[in-house]
Amino acid sequence: MTSLRWSAQLWNGPYSNTEGQTGQIGVICTGKVNFSANLLFSNNPSGRSLRCLSVGLDRVQGRTGLSLTLANSCRTIGSRSAGFWPIGDSVTVRLLVDEWKLRHNVSQIAALCAKHGLELTGVTKGFGSQPELVQAFVAGGAKVLADSRLDNLARLRDCGFELALLRSPALSEVPRVVGTVDLSFNTEVVVLKALNDQALNEGKRHRVILMIDLGEGREGIPPEEASWVAEQVLKMPGLGLSGIGANFTCLSGLPPTKAQLQALVELAREIRQHTGFNFPVVSGGNSSSLKLLEAGQIPPGITELRIGETILTGCYVPEGNPVPYLYQDVFTLQAEVVEVRPRRIVVALGWLDVAV
Secondary structure, three states: OOOOEOEEEEEEOOOOOOOOOOOEEEEEEOOEEOOOEEEEOOOOOOOOEEEEEEEEEEEEOOEEEEEEEEOOOHHHOOOOOOOEEEEOOEEEEEEEEOHHHHHHHHHHHHHHHHHOOOEEEEEOHHHOOOHHHHHHHHHHOOOEEEEOOHHHHHOOOOOOOOEEEOOOOOHHHHHHHHHHOOEEEEOOHHHHHHHHHHHHHHOOOEEEEEEEOOOOOOOOEOHHHHHHHHHHHHOOOOEEEEEEEEOOOOOOOOOOOHHHHHHHHHHHHHHHHHHOOOOOEEEOOOHHHHHHHHOOOOOEOEOEEEEOHHHHHOEOOOOOOEOOOOOOOOEEEEEEEEEEEOOEEEEEOOOOOEEO
16 A cells, blocks of 8 residues: 655644544645645546645544645545545545535635626536536536536536536547537637537537637647637637637746736737627636736736636635635545554545555
8 A cells, every 4th residue: 555654743732543632733745834735646546636725633423533625636536425525435534515615715706707897617627527516606606617527517418507618629529529518618720620510410509719828838829820710710600709718827837917818808809800700708817817806907808717726725826825705625635543653644545545
């Protein structure tokens, strides 16, 4: 069995797995002290990581257990019931979800967007688009639900929500994309032609947003080609051009600037003038745009933001600092402590025991 070992700083001991005694630890990992560390479940089939914001000893079903508040990648914990995610065969390891806090976070972000004339696209991939939790996004005010995984979106196909694939499809995925989602984000004309053909074959009209590369370097159409690509889309009867968008931060780690968003607005104006088509959407980024939104720095002409991580974690992206009006403990992973030593606490997590 593989173990990950962290160095641990005791700051509210003493520690014991004796009945009734509790304590807390602050985690030191790669030089960052207190509430900043990563758990990588290498034996987990998904292989995804969880970032830990807080750690505390807790009582779980009559035993002292370790409670970790997660920051992202919550879909590593497989389950189909809201509020309780058992891991493996253990009844003392579970992922707790506070749906009220989740709905609060969504509604706060949706209200902030509405205050500045924007709509919220809720990004639900962080929890695998579990239908029970998606309801909190809809109740909180998200107008569109977006995920990068078709398997997740397929769960929602019959729920009546407007669904978006948050990336450019592969050619092999085109039939499933048209059959599953209403909207996809695209960068390549060859793929757009395939989507058009598939939509015509099915008697549908598939909507697209063209993603523009404004310096992030991860994906996107060069700005100088954007008008031509939009012109091609408008010639495809199976497609509807919903608008353009840009992505920031995911590769560079840098949040967008007001100047970059203004460039996106100006590009939208140029494309509309060139094509004579007034598409409705200019999608101005993800959770990393929140500080610009709070400061009233989102330029007029941006119509929506795509936000998920900040809603789930209650933290700014990419800094990781708490957002004052959001909850940071929507998701809590609870696990039983099986060993306590002065510099080590071993936690049973089902698939993988982790020493902290």
